[in-house]
Amino acid sequence: ETGVTQTPRHLVMGMTNKKSLKCEQHLGHNAMYWYKQSAKKPLELMFVYNFKEQTENNSVPSRFSPECPNSSHLFLHLHTLQPEDSALYLCASSQGLQGAEDTQYFGPGTRLTVL
């Protein structure tokens, strides 16, 4: 897990707050991903970046705003969230869509609670 790090590990925020989640990968990968993990639901892919370009936006509400300044860093900016956005947010990275066997490696996640 040290290959992909996420900060903070826990975050509690009000619906009017603005916060950001940070992900950093130390694996030399070119693709990075944001997932949402809620109880009793499959992992939901939110965003994909490949070589810093966003290649996937899985119909995510605009209150979630991703940023990928370089291949090693990925941010998720949060504003005016709803209580149902409370979940574990996972970041992953991979070599970058070079084939269907491309393997994703995950960070430990940020546990977000929206009050």
Place this chain on the structure above:
Amino acid sequence: AQSVAQPEDQVNVAEGNPLTVKCTYSVSGNPYLFWYVQYPNRGLQFLLKYITGDNLVKGSYGFEAEFNKSQTSFHLKKPSALVSDSALYFCAVRASSNTDKLIFGTGTRLQVFP
């Protein structure tokens, strides 16, 4: 549409006994299949994957998985379970024709009792 099913929410097994965690898939092309494990308050850890070749794939921590094309299954197995194997296990599939998404199952909680 691509999908993955993990029919069991929870699997209970005694330590030392063999374990199986089931996964079935539905894809339109050749499947690329993955297993991940998630320990409490942690992210997903990659265990193993099937791309092509031998139907029996060996992975981390003594786990293996068997790809069965006719039954569209990719069950995770271990000959002798450990208490430390207790965790949440996820099966995932990527169809060869759609290389930018992993489709995950809902997860199976494995509980190994001493």
